[in-house]
Amino acid sequence: RAIDVRAVRANIERLKAENPEGSVIIQADEYSNTGLLVRVMDQVRLAGISNISISAEMSGS
Template identity: 50%
Template sequence: MKRKKHTSGDDEAQIDMTPMLDIVFIMLIFFIVTTSFVKEKGLDVNRPDENQSNNNQPSKSLSIRIDANGIITMGGREVDVRRVVANAQTFLAENNTDSAAIQADKDTEHGLVVEVMNQVKIAGIDKVSVLVKDS
């Protein structure tokens, strides 16, 4: 039996990768073409412009707190829900502001929070934020 001697030509044998790369690129093109892009549904957010100057920004906002028992506090004193408009207008007369922040406890009834928001809007403040505070 005759044995073959390994020559240096056998060591340099390689597999041609071109057909495999062709298949990979064809698959990539197939997946790109068949992918369907769906616009996700959600809330549109109105963000302020970056070039808007901060010189005319109000100094502070009206702060309203509502605890779990429904007690409304404005400026460190308790206020009835029917007096929120008057207190907010007083605050507006003393301060240059266009925003209010309502900090409500998580156990507060949402109807009371909505009523306070309506009262603040009646007073003339359009930008109202609602914060939820854990007990």
């Protein structure tokens, strides 16, 4: 699903308050914009999460 980068940090901060030891997995596909992916990762880091993983799926997989 599409995301609003402006909402990422607030959402992650809320979720981190519920689960301080949590991590983030960003699910991307082959059409994901690399610049957008980097901006999302930056927002996650600014929200205080350092454990970030990226999951990518290619079409036909």
